Every structure is written in C-alpha cells, then in structure tokens.
Amino acid sequence: MSKCEQCIVRQFNSLKTLTKEELMRVSACKITKFIKKGDVIFDEGDILNGIYCVREGVCKMTKLSKNGKDQVVKLVIKGGMMGQRTLVSGQSSNLKAVAINDMQVCFIPKQEILHDLHTNVDFSMDVLKRMALDLKNADNSIVDMAQKSVKQRLAETLIYVNNKFGIDNNGYLSLTLSRDDYASIVGTATESAIRILSQFKKEGLISTKGKLIKIENLEALKHIE
Amino acid sequence: MSKCEQCIVRQFNSLKTLTKEELMRVSACKITKFIKKGDVIFDEGDILNGIYCVREGVCKMTKLSKNGKDQVVKLVIKGGMMGQRTLVSGQSSNLKAVAINDMQVCFIPKQEILHDLHTNVDFSMDVLKRMALDLKNADNSIVDMAQKSVKQRLAETLIYVNNKFGIDNNGYLSLTLSRDDYASIVGTATESAIRILSQFKKEGLISTKGKLIKIENLEALKHIE
DNA sequence: TATCTAACATGACAAATATCATATAATAAA
DNA sequence: TTTATTATATGATATTTGTCATGTTAGATA
Numbered sequence: 001m002s003k004c005e006q007c008i009v010r011q012f013n014s015l016k017t018l019t020k021e022e023l024m025r026v027s028a029c030k031i032t033k034f035i036k037k038g039d040v041i042f043d044e045g046d047i048l049n050g051i052y053c054v055r056e057g058v059c060k061m062t063k064l065s066k067n068g069k070d071q072v073v074k075l076v077i078k079g080g081m082m083g084q085r086t087l088v089s090g091q092s093s094n095l096k097a098v099a100i101n102d103m104q105v106c107f108i109p110k111q112e113i114l115h116d117l118h119t120n121v122d123f124s125m126d127v128l129k130r131m132a133l134d135l136k137n138a139d140n141s142i143v144d145m146a147q148k149s150v151k152q153r154l155a156e157t158l159i160y161v162n163n164k165f166g167i168d169n170n171g172y173l174s175l176t177l178s179r180d181d182y183a184s185i186v187g188t189a190t191e192s193a194i195r196i197l198s199q200f201k202k203e204g205l206i207s208t209k210g211k212l213i214k215i216e217n218l219e220a221l222k223h224i225e
Numbered sequence: 226m227s228k229c230e231q232c233i234v235r236q237f238n239s240l241k242t243l244t245k246e247e248l249m250r251v252s253a254c255k256i257t258k259f260i261k262k263g264d265v266i267f268d269e270g271d272i273l274n275g276i277y278c279v280r281e282g283v284c285k286m287t288k289l290s291k292n293g294k295d296q297v298v299k300l301v302i303k304g305g306m307m308g309q310r311t312l313v314s315g316q317s318s319n320l321k322a323v324a325i326n327d328m329q330v331c332f333i334p335k336q337e338i339l340h341d342l343h344t345n346v347d348f349s350m351d352v353l354k355r356m357a358l359d360l361k362n363a364d365n366s367i368v369d370m371a372q373k374s375v376k377q378r379l380a381e382t383l384i385y386v387n388n389k390f391g392i393d394n395n396g397y398l399s400l401t402l403s404r405d406d407y408a409s410i411v412g413t414a415t416e417s418a419i420r421i422l423s424q425f426k427k428e429g430l431i432s433t434k435g436k437l438i439k440i441e442n443l444e445a446l447k448h449i450e
Numbered sequence: 451t452a453t454c455t456a457a458c459a460t461g462a463c464a465a466a467t468a469t470c471a472t473a474t475a476a477t478a479a480a
Numbered sequence: 481t482t483t484a485t486t487a488t489a490t491g492a493t494a495t496t497t498g499t500c501a502t503g504t505t506a507g508a509t510a
Binding site: 403404405415416419420422423435436 | 487488489490
Binding site for chain 1: 457458459460
C-alpha cells in the first residue's frame with residue numbers, strides 16, 4: 001500500500017498543507033479502493049464516514065432531478081476530493097459519485113480529517129478556500145444554466161474538457177464522455193446533445209470518430225451564439 | 226452606534242461563535258451603513274476589504290451574463306453575510322449586491338475577520354459549515370435550472386418567498402419583488418415571468434394587487450408540472 | 451462469425467420559451 | 481395636478497428545445 005507522504009496527488013488538494021506527522025496518521029488509516037468505470041462510489045443520501053481523494057480516473061458528481069434525469073454538477077479529476085462538504089456539514093450526501101473511467105481513490109476516515117480541521121489552521125483555511133472556489137464555480141454554473149442556450153453550454157463543455165483533460169496523440173479529447181454524459185452535464189435531452197454535436201460537425205467546429213471528439217475550430221466554438 | 230454584543234442579528238450567522246472580547250473588537254471597527262432600495266452595495270470585480278452583515282432589509286446577489294441579463298444567484302436577508310467567499314479566496318467579488326429594499330448593513334474590515342478565522346476554531350468551522358450549506362444550495366439550483374421548467378421554477382420561487390419572508394396582514398407576500406426580479410431569479414424573460422404569473426392567476430393559484438402577490442393555493446403551486 | 455444490445459443518429463412533430471410590438475397601469479418627477 | 485417614465489400586461493410570431501419514432505452503427509456476447 002502506497003504512502004500519502006509519497007503521493008504526488010496530494011499536491012493538488014488540501015492535504016498538501018498537512019504536516020508530515022499528520023500525513024503519516026492519515027496514511028495509516030486510509031483505504032485505497034479500485035473502482036471500475038460506471039461504478040457508484042457513493043449515492044445521494046448516503047452517510048459518508050470520510051472523504052475520498054482521487055488518485056486516478058475521473059468521476060462525475062450528479063443529482064437526480066424530479067423528472068428522473070441525472071444532472072452532472074461537477075467533474076472530479078486526479079487530485080480532487082469528494083465528500084468534504086458532507087463531512088463539514090454533517091449531513092448525508094447531496095450528490096451521487098459515479099466513475100467515468102476506471103479509478104483509484106483513497107478513503108480517509110471522517111474523524112482523522114475532522115481532527116486535522118480543528119487543529120491545523122493551514123489545513124482548515126485551505127479547505128475553506130477551496131470550498132469558496134467551488135461555490136464560485138457553482139454560482140457561475142447557475143448563471144450559465146439560466147442564461148445560456150443549450151448550444152452555448154455544450155460548446156463550453158467541449159472547451160472545458162479540452163482545457164482540463166487535453167487531447168490524445170491524434171488530437172481527440174482525452175476524456176471520452178458518452179453523448180448521454182454530455183447531455184447530463186449541459187442539462188438537456190440526449191437527442192438534443194447529439195443533434196447539436198452533429199451540427200457542430202457539419203459546420204466544421206468539431207470532427208468525430210465513434211465517441212471520440214476532436215475540436216477543429218476552438219475560436220468558433222468560443223463564439224457560439 | 227449600536228454594539229455587536231447587543232445585536233440580535235448575529236445569532237443568525239457565524240459571528241455568534243465569537244467570544245465577547247472578539248465581538249467587542251469587531252464592534253469597535255465595524256461601520257454601519259444605510260443603503261437605499263436599488264443601491265449597489267458592491268459590484269462584480271470589486272475588491273472587498275471586508276464583509277457585510279445584514280441588519281435590516283433584503284439584498285439580491287446577481288451576476289451579469291454575457292447576454293446582458295442579470296441573474297440572481299442568491300437572496301440575502303437579515304442576519305445574512307456577504308463577502309465571506311471573496312474574503313476567504315482573496316479574489317475580487319464574483320457577484321453584485323443590490324438592495325431590494327432599504328437596508329442597514331454593517332461592514333467589518335477584512336483583517337479583523339481574517340484574524341478571528343485564524344485564531345477561533347469555532348468561528349472558522351462555523352464559516353466552513355455555512356459555506357458548505359451555500360454550496361449545497363448552489364448545487365441544487367444548478368439542477369433546478371437545468372432540469373425544471375420556467376413554470377416550475379417560478380412556482381418554487383413564490384413558495385420560497387412565502388416560506389422565507391412570510392405574508393402581511395392581508396395575506397400578500399411580505400417581500401415585494403418586481404416582475405423583473407422574479408424573471409431574474411428564475412432565469413427567464415420578464416415577459417415570460419409576467420405571462421406565467423397571469424396564468425397562475427387565471428388558474429386561481431395566486432391573486433395579485435399591483436405588484437403584490439397572494440398565494441391562494443400553495444399545494445397546487447407545489448405540484449406544478 | 452453471427453447475434454445481441456447499447457449507444458449514436460436523425461426525422462417529424464409538439465411544447466416551451468424568447469422576442470418584438472404595443473397597450474395599459476402605476477409611480478415618479480415637474 | 482399634469483406629465484413623463486417605468487412597470488405590468490398581452491398578442492403575434494419566431495426560435496429553441498423536448499419527445500416520440502425509427503433507423504444505424506459499434507462493440508459485446510454467445
């Protein structure tokens with residue numbers, strides 16, 4: 001079992017503010033889990049007894065709407081954490097976490113993190129800072145959902161995936177999402193997402209090969225009306 | 226100038242976790258401001274040198290979308306705080322704060338709050354907890370914006386205003402919002418908001434008198450399709 | 451390989467929502 | 481009070497988006 005002290009992933013999250021001693025305690029009680037694509041890590045309403053640190057893979061955090069459709073609220077990538085909000089508030093989870101590809105995550109028990117939150121100011125301030133950033137992003141999402149067209153949101157999602165995950169050797173977006181995932185991120189019907197992607201293709205903004213998508217005209221995508 | 230130690234409003238926010246000494250220091254450096262309806266307390270991009278505690282009145286926090294429309298992200302009421310996110314992240318404000326009615330707010334300088342955040346664990350944990358709750362609410366708003374119809378969102382807004390602000394002697398919603406405000410909360414065109422309110426009226430779900438709105442059938446509003 | 455299944459794709463149509471025009475009512479300013 | 485301005489209201493119409501039907505493709509399974 002690998003040690004947190006040697007894990008590069010923690011550089012991307014609040015754990016980097018922990019002291020060596022704190023890290024060793026965390027490392028001693030953490031549980032590393034291997035999650036297969038499509039598996040549910042935790043569900044809405046679950047009581048989480050700790051937080052998850054993503055070592056590998058990508059995860060979507062979704063919420064089921066009353067109309068029966070899942071809405072993706074956030075994508076969590078390597079270095080990301082899940083469950084902090086729930087840990088802090090003491091409530092059950094508001095979101096469901098599903099692996100988009102094979103993942104490796106470390107589970108850290110609640111009491112360990114809570115202890116560090118109370119005793120290490122650097123840590124608690126960093127957690128606070130990241131939560132503040134999450135809140136800002138969420139606020140911006142609200143505005144986008146309310147004010148932008150489906151086409152604009154889909155274009156922005158493609159740009160986001162491009163920026164966040166980059167492209168493979170052939171120029172295709174490294175993160176492969178199903179059309180259904182795109183629809184669920186954008187907040188539209190699967191058919192609508194497919195239709196708009198087809199339109200983007202016709203207009204030369206993107207090209208596709210199966211599920212793979214290649215951005216052909218980033219600038220034009222940025223200026224979708 | 227009134228003292229924070231005697232201010233009931235702090236019972237509703239994180240300031241209630243401060244010690245008497247801390248409160249007195251806060252009280253000594255706070256500035257109470259009287260804001261008139263429609264006035265801007267701070268704008269997007271502003272550098273805030275502190276946080277605001279709402280003593281009286283209601284405030285809308287909005288963000289300007291690229292299409293030129295303001296989207297209301299949150300309503301802040303008596304006891305609410307503004308600017309914590311910005312204070313914590315060290316960034317400029319992501320939102321604009323506009324008074325919906327006459328307000329009284331107390332401005333507390335940044336360094337005072339930051340000091341308390343670093344030294345009082347109860348305080349920092351409470352701020353964290355409230356931010357976590359804000360984040361949950363924001364996530365839920367994303368889902369609502371993405372998945373619910375304008376009609377549903379408007380109905381829910383009416384219910385929210387009813388629950389949060391109550392009704393006056395004649396049964397009308399105590400908080401009076403313009404049709405434009407409703408549109409900006411729901412994320413739709415003003416005409417659409419007006420049209421749907423008219424429809425609700427025809428269906429007997431609400432009645433109106435000028436800008437005033439009275440909920441006539443709460444249960445039916447809750448079950449709008 | 452053949453078959454099955456899930457994902458992708460597209461047409462046809464319906465429903466929701468935005469936009470533009472215009473009218474009326476309410477409120478503020480002169 | 482009169483006038484000017486802003487908010488509310490509604491019709492007509494265009495656009496966007498959702499829904500249902502159906503077909504196609506690609507990958508999984510037997």
